[in-house]
Amino acid sequence: MTEEPENPPTESETENGQDGPAEETIEAQAQDDPESKGSSEPSAEAEPSSEAEDVPSAEEPVDEQDEVDEDATADESQEVDEPVRIPSLKGLIGRKVGMTQIFDETGAALPVTIIEAGPCFITQIRTHAKDGYNAVQLGLEETSQKRLTGGQLGHLKRTNAPPLKHLREFRVRHLGDLEEGERITVQVFQVGDRVDVVGTSKGRGFAGAIKRHGFHRGPKTHGQSDRERAPGSHGAGSAPGRVFRGVKGPGHMGSVRVSSQNLRVDLVDPERNLLGVRGSVPGPNGGLVLVKERRKQ
Amino acid sequence: MSDLLKALDAPVNENIPELRAGDDVSVHLRIREGERERVQEFRGTVIRIRKGGNNANFTVRRIASHGIGVERTFLLRSPRIDKVEVVRHAHVRRAQLYYLRDRKGKRARLPEKRG
Numbered sequence: 586m587t588e589e590p591e592n593p594p595t596e597s598e599t600e601n602g603q604d605g606p607a608e609e610t611i612e613a614q615a616q617d618d619p620e621s622k623g624s625s626e627p628s629a630e631a632e633p634s635s636e637a638e639d640v641p642s643a644e645e646p647v648d649e650q651d652e653v654d655e656d657a658t659a660d661e662s663q664e665v666d667e668p669v670r671i672p673s674l675k676g677l678i679g680r681k682v683g684m685t686q687i688f689d690e691t692g693a694a695l696p697v698t699i700i701e702a703g704p705c706f707i708t709q710i711r712t713h714a715k716d717g718y719n720a721v722q723l724g725l726e727e728t729s730q731k732r733l734t735g736g737q738l739g740h741l742k743r744t745n746a747p748p749l750k751h752l753r754e755f756r757v758r759h760l761g762d763l764e765e766g767e768r769i770t771v772q773v774f775q776v777g778d779r780v781d782v783v784g785t786s787k788g789r790g791f792a793g794a795i796k797r798h799g800f801h802r803g804p805k806t807h808g809q810s811d812r813e814r815a816p817g818s819h820g821a822g823s824a825p826g827r828v829f830r831g832v833k834g835p836g837h838m839g840s841v842r843v844s845s846q847n848l849r850v851d852l853v854d855p856e857r858n859l860l861g862v863r864g865s866v867p868g869p870n871g872g873l874v875l876v877k878e879r880r881k882q
Numbered sequence: 883m884s885d886l887l888k889a890l891d892a893p894v895n896e897n898i899p900e901l902r903a904g905d906d907v908s909v910h911l912r913i914r915e916g917e918r919e920r921v922q923e924f925r926g927t928v929i930r931i932r933k934g935g936n937n938a939n940f941t942v943r944r945i946a947s948h949g950i951g952v953e954r955t956f957l958l959r960s961p962r963i964d965k966v967e968v969v970r971h972a973h974v975r976r977a978q979l980y981y982l983r984d985r986k987g988k989r990a991r992l993p994e995k996r997g
Contacts, residue, residue, distance in 0.1 A: 682886045686936045691914070692962035694936075699887055857889060870884070 675773050675878035676755035677702040678725035683870045697851050697861035702876055705769045706746040720756045724749030771853050771860050778850040783875040784868035788840035798833040843867035847879050891935045897965035901928050901940055903979050904972035904992050910964035921964050929979040971995040
């Protein structure tokens with residue numbers, strides 16, 4: 586039932602391979618959505634916007650990676666009826682909604698996790714010159730002013746962002762033409778993109794060695810009274826006379842930061858701010874997740 | 883299920899009537915062979931129906947050649963289902979007709995629904 590990934594990530598296509606999925610998905614979306622058919626050709630309104638995007642980024646140090654990003658944003662702007670500037674940042678904060686199945690154009694059922702992502706605000710831009718690294722700080726979920734401390738409010742006020750509950754940083758290679766205070770929506774992603782999703786795994790409390798490390802269980806019979814889920818030996822006896830560091834045993838499990846890498850974006854719904862990624866995503870439904878451009882290209 | 887997930891449900895297939903356990907049905911399935919698309923038919927008895935939005939499905943059981951039982955589960959919202967025809971309603975007293983798996987021949991028949 587599952588569809589073959591059109592572009593298995595290989596070393597050789599780091600330069601050109603990225604254009605492939607982007608173009609294919611535009612065709613697919615044009616079939617789904619009759620409205621976008623008229624604008625799928627480069628129209629008069631869309632043209633100046635793509636040129637305008639080229640201008641500020643031309644000042645950037647020209648890099649292969651940068652060129653690919655520009656192509657993607659230019660394509661996206663042609664889909665939309667009005668020329669909307671789509672920020673070059675591929676990252677969002679969101680909340681996991683849950684898993685379901687959706688059907689693709691061929692009728693295949695895809696297992697997807699739905700993430701309610703964004704809209705996020707750029708609350709700060711960290712530059713190599715000032716901070717030693719390039720990153721974008723995003724904020725999610727408006728809240729009341731009373732919920733934030735004075736320091737938090739002051740930080741947000743700098744960029745005229747509303748009071749936001751969650752702030753997270755996304756490392757980026759090039760800052761491009763991003764501006765502080767800018768609004769980021771799911772439109773930065775396209776169907777076919779590959780993303781990493783970071784979340785906090787479900788807490789399992791104090792878990793035994795079987796659940797935590799996949800140890801084997803003990804025998805149920807032959808005179809065994811209390812060995813069914815026992816972890817067994819922790820090591821030798823008088824020499825060394827202690828348990829080595831890092832020996833696997835029972836302990837706290839879960840509630841840690843977990844990344845799911847290289848998930849395919851199967852659904853982008855700008856109306857409801859929803860993203861659908863293939864497969865599972867760490868954490869409970871309602872948990873905070875970060876959606877980023879995939880790290881391993 | 884959350885409302886956001888429900889919003890993503892595929893539209894209900896108008897060519898699928900309401901199904902009940904025990905119905906004799908003929909499921910017309912669109913099959914893609916290379917470039918060509920054709921319709922395949924699967925006839926049998928509905929032995930269970932499971933609800934749940936996009937995941938809703940039903941299982942059809944039929945006896946193939948040499949008395950081999952074949953069961954196939956279809957997703958109710960799948961766009962690959964062309965249409966479903968109900969041939970006959972049966973009178974059954976439970977929602978899951980798993981007991982049909984243990985029966986064959988005359989004992990595997992279901993009485994027709996009255997009235």
